[in-house]
Amino acid sequence: AAGPPDPLLRRLVAALEAGHPVAATADALGIGARSLHRRSLAAFGYGPKTLARVLRLQRALALARAGVPYAETAARAGFADQAHLARDVRDLTGVPLGRLLCGR
Template sequence: MGETYEERGSRFDGAIVWTRQLPGGPARPVLPDGCIDLLWTDGRLLVAGPDTHAYVTPAAAGGLFTGIRFAPGTAPALLGVPADELRDRRVELSDLWPAAQVRVLAERVADAADPAAALEDLALRRAAGAAPPDPLIRSVVRQLAQGRSVAATAGSAGLGPRQLHRRSLAAFGYGPKTLARILRLQRALALVQAGRPYAEAALAAGCADQAHLAREMRELAGTTLSAYCEAPANSETAQPSGSSTTA
């Protein structure tokens, strides 16, 4: 049986609930998307931090992975950890929260008829007692996702470049320029997936030209446009928002 992937919108604002079944052996890479994931697999609760490059699940890691993917900037308040402490990392949730509490939560998810729904409930309960996402940060994400420049976004938010960079590190795990690059790549990949020609998708997404998009693919995604287009429809490399998994 091959790899399968499913996702749906979450009751947690802006989040996606997903499941991924891996058969074992080499797995397709997960592309950067600016998000942080809370995930459950093999009785463990883990956090996948924001990536700056494609993440490849270790070859031996097969099995079922269930996760909730939080929109950029929304997870740090829920987790109680600045995003830059999680950048390019996969960590046990017990490293962030009390181990006894996490053990109870993991058992609750494991015993649930629908682990994905149980994981979503966990996030919603936690969010009820946490500070809401900063509306200014959400505005920054929205503007960058629309292709607005970092300078214009900072000006609109009433922040200086250093202020925006500092707040972006805590919210996204990296500066606004990196987030803008990742969101632009995601826009381009969505257009390519929809059937737009490479050059047209590159310009529409905000790249200077097709060669610019090709460089971004190599640097951020670790693959080429051709490999992306040839990937099966259920692979993470063939989805604008890839879910994060770990061993």
């Protein structure tokens, strides 16, 4: 009974995956930040800033799993530094990066 998926969401995810800021993404999509937040919350269960963090974490995990050193992974994925990567991993997953990658 649910309606069709929101067509804006694909564009939102693509922009955030590319590392674009949320405010610039909202402008590019032609909607306000509050509207973007409501639509993101309805679709994903969290706002666009958290979605951007999750997508950045996914980029970092792919790099780290490919053997890229953590400091380089952090830089390439868009984190300020390795400590920022470590904090985000723990905040979003509840475990340190090394344990997450080992699957323990």
